[in-house]
Amino acid sequence: MRLKDKIAIVTGAGAGMGKATSLLFAKEGASIVVNDINEKTAGETAKEVEALGRPTLAIRADVSSYAETRGMVENVLAQFGRVDILVNNAGIGDVKKFIEITENDWDRILSVNLKSVFNCTQAVVSGMIARRSGRIISISSVAGLTGTPTHVHYSAAKGGIVAFTKALAKEVGQYGITVNAVAPGMVETGFGGGAPDSIKQLYKEKTVLGRVGQPEEIAAACLYLASEDGSYITGQVLSPNGGYFI
Numbered sequence: 001m002r003l004k005d006k007i008a009i010v011t012g013a014g015a016g017m018g019k020a021t022s023l024l025f026a027k028e029g030a031s032i033v034v035n036d037i038n039e040k041t042a043g044e045t046a047k048e049v050e051a052l053g054r055p056t057l058a059i060r061a062d063v064s065s066y067a068e069t070r071g072m073v074e075n076v077l078a079q080f081g082r083v084d085i086l087v088n089n090a091g092i093g094d095v096k097k098f099i100e101i102t103e104n105d106w107d108r109i110l111s112v113n114l115k116s117v118f119n120c121t122q123a124v125v126s127g128m129i130a131r132r133s134g135r136i137i138s139i140s141s142v143a144g145l146t147g148t149p150t151h152v153h154y155s156a157a158k159g160g161i162v163a164f165t166k167a168l169a170k171e172v173g174q175y176g177i178t179v180n181a182v183a184p185g186m187v188e189t190g191f192g193g194g195a196p197d198s199i200k201q202l203y204k205e206k207t208v209l210g211r212v213g214q215p216e217e218i219a220a221a222c223l224y225l226a227s228e229d230g231s232y233i234t235g236q237v238l239s240p241n242g243g244y245f246i
């Protein structure tokens with residue numbers, strides 16, 4: 001087991017990649033804090049973690065809220081005493097031409113996709129510094145590497161995660177903490193209501209493997225970075241994207 005007795009928080013773990021990551025980490029021996037803004041789906045993932053024989057805690061919190069995130073982490077520390085691994089996975093999409101993006105759209109997309117990474121990471125990092133170990137993994141996107149039209153706000157948030165990752169890795173490496181990002185290509189989840197077939201087809205044509213990814217394939221990248229296998233990797237972006245060439 002590659003994560004034996006580790007304590008992991010996975011945000012947005014009620015569905016998609018967060019759920020797949022929670023279940024894979026649990027199979028590898030970790031206790032899982034299942035966060036989601038959706039209480040019902042968080043509870044469902046937690047039940048599946050429990051069925052794998054691992055301790056778990058479902059916490060409904062909106063990670064774009066600084067106060068709610070602090071409350072969540074206090075609750076985790078009270079129950080588990082520490083956080084070894086944080087997976088900043090919660091995110092939302094929004095398809096809109098640049099000129100149609102409202103101030104409200106901009107603030108919402110930046111808050112949920114980028115401010116959440118600040119909120120969660122800052123809440124756990126002091127404990128990691130004190131223990132001289134920790135793993136922080138944030139889910140970016142190919143949109144944050146290459147830019148995606150009609151996703152300018154989303155691309156800016158996901159690109160922000162890349163810069164956040166590189167900067168923080170330099171600041172906390174001295175404490176034995178690794179900070180990395182995973183930037184998936186298109187993955188088959190319910191994200192943004194699920195991509196229409198026409199977009200999936202376009203993605204397949206621009207991808208050397210000729211298919212979209214599965215949530216378990218992104219979870220595997222997170223496991224690599226969270227486990228001892230990733231012990232000498234920090235400040236990096238791992239992009240499981242099927243060979244996307246744009």
Ligand SMILES: NC(=O)c1ccc[n+]([C@@H]2O[C@H](COP(=O)([O-])OP(=O)(O)OC[C@H]3O[C@@H](n4cnc5c(N)ncnc54)[C@H](O)[C@@H]3O)[C@@H](O)[C@H]2O)c1
Pocket residue numbers: 011012013014015016017018035036037038041061062063064089090091092093112139140141142183184185186187188189190191192
């Ligand atoms: N699906 C893709 O093609 C794709 C590609 C690249 C990157 N991503 C990124 O991967 C991550 C996971 O996406 P997914 O495809 O699994 O999506 P998903 O919609 O299946 O799951 C996202 C989860 O996050 C939760 N969530 C949303 N806002 C939240 C908030 N404020 N606080 C807490 N939880 C919240 C949702 O309730 C949901 O359960 C996201 O950051 C997304 O931007 C997705």
